[in-house]
Amino acid sequence: MSALKIFSAVGAVVLVVASGAAAYAALQSCAVRLEFLSDVSGCPTDADLALEAELAALAATHAALRNEIFNRETVLAARQCEAVPPSSTAPITQPQLAANDLEALYGCWSLGSSYQTRDVDTGKIVSYPTWRMCFDTQGRGKQVMQGDDGSTCEGPVQARMESPARLILGEGGNLACSDGGYIHRRDIACTAEGGSVACATLQPETEGAADVPFSRWQ
Incomplete structure (x- = not known):
């Protein structure tokens, strides 16, 4: 117990x-x-x-x-955003030429109002108060020249950059005119000097040469 x-x-x-x-x-x-x-x-x-x-x-x-x-x-x-195109009014500069910037050519340009041609057969002289070139962003362009005799000459032109800071405007051949004639093919080389661009033209067949400005078309 x-x-x-x-x-x-x-x-x-x-x-x-x-x-x-x-x-x-x-x-x-x-x-x-x-x-x-x-x-x-x-x-x-x-x-x-x-x-x-x-x-x-x-x-x-x-x-x-x-x-x-x-x-x-x-x-x-x-969304599909559209690229803003380059300015079609800004002048081209030496740094742009040095950078091979063909987009800087976008738009239309004037090559002055004093260019003249002389017919090698008749000796007739024609002045061209209007000489215009227009380019896309790839340097592809078209040129139009209007003579004081009422004729119009037009054709393609291709721009390319060439060192050192030279702009070459190449014509594919002779420039056909509305009166049945033509302007001999030219070699056109442009350079920037003092804030402006000037071009030297040379016709290899006739050895005709001329200096022209290269400024925005107004």
């Missing part, structure tokens, strides 16, 4: 200890101050909860912004 009482007493002690351990473990999940224990931290404070809520809100905002950026990039990628 004594042994049974002792066993029961021991069992009770074990049960109390086990219950206390379970209670202690439960209390560890929250911040509770006990007289016989120090502070046991586990449950979040109001400040912790507020910070977690703020972080969650920031994460949601971040995700929304990333989605908005993606949508806007998709819209921009679908």
